Amino acid sequence: MKKLGTTSLFIVGSGPGDPELLTLKAYKAIENAEVILYDNLINEEILQIADKNCIKHYVGKHPYGKYVPQEEINELILHYCERYDSVVRLKGGDPYLFGRGFEEWLIVKGKNIAVNYIPGISSMQGAGINNIPLTHRGISEGVWALTGMKKDGSLATDLPLAVQSRSTVVIYMGMRKLDEIARTYVLYGKGETPAAIIQHASLPQQKQVVCKAKDLVRASKENGLGHPAIIVIGEVVDLQYSLAMANEQRHII
Known part of the structure; x- marks a missing residue:
């Protein structure tokens, strides 16, 4: 139970879902926690730690x-930090990448609570599990990580x-915006750009579809893809296939 001035809040990223992708520091924080406030995207196996x-x-x-309002989550964090020494706020992916983790850090700032941020593997890095590198020399010069849904719904x-x-x-949280995303690519003459939708990256029930940016809506419907999922668009999506074909052609020659 609580000792005066000893509270530590751990804002922990649990990664895309596979428990083996937890960092060692995250594992120890979960193992020693007195309280865990966890999100919808958390793999139940992680809670067993x-x-x-x-x-x-x-x-x-x-x-x-249905959801628990952020204001209520903030109140719960303070409630438990007042009563216990080790409180873990456990989030999917990385808490500071579209995870609102820093908002929760601000809530306890100045409350005599030690805050420890423990990064997690972001779900977009789950693309690599599917042989889609986010960057590749000569193909992609960087990564834009965007939200598909701003606070006002746009x-x-x-x-x-x-x-x-x-x-x-x-694009995170973009499944309801697939039509707008596809139309934006078509508008700028990039409708043929390779795209992938990856759902439940790193988990046994993972689903993935590869298509063109212009066909995102059709591909998601035909393959029954929904939330949660990330959308990856760029030439890197087809890289595994293009390199394989190039190797085959060299062997034929």
Whole structure:
């Protein structure tokens, strides 16, 4: 139980889902936690790392469905930090990459609570598990990580800029915006750009489809893809196939 001035809040990224992708530091924080506030995207196996007496409080947000308001989550964080020494705020992916983790850091700032940020593998890095590198020399000059849904419900204003770049574009929370995303690529003459939708990256139930940017809506419907998923658009998506074909042609010659 609580000792005066000893509280530590750990804002922990659990990665894309596979427990073996946890960092060692994240594993230790979960193992020693007295309280864990966890999200909808957390693999239940990760919660089993915690002590049997650990309080596990669900504060998930189903995409576009029922959710625990952020204000209530903030109150719960303060509530538990007032009563326990080791509190873990466990999030999918990385807490500071579209995870609102820093908002929660601000809530406890100045409250005599030691805050420890533990990064997690972001879901966009799950593309590499599917043989899609986010960058590749001579193919992609960088990565644009964008939200598909801003606070007001609109698409990221940087998307038209990203479309015109030579970088890989990764869109989080964009499944309800597939039509707008596809139309933006077509508008800028980039409708033929290779694209992939990856759902549940790193987990046994993972699904993936590769298509052209202009066909994102059709591909998602035909393959039954929904939330949560990331959208990766760029020449790197086809790189594994183009390199394989080039190798085959060299062997034939």
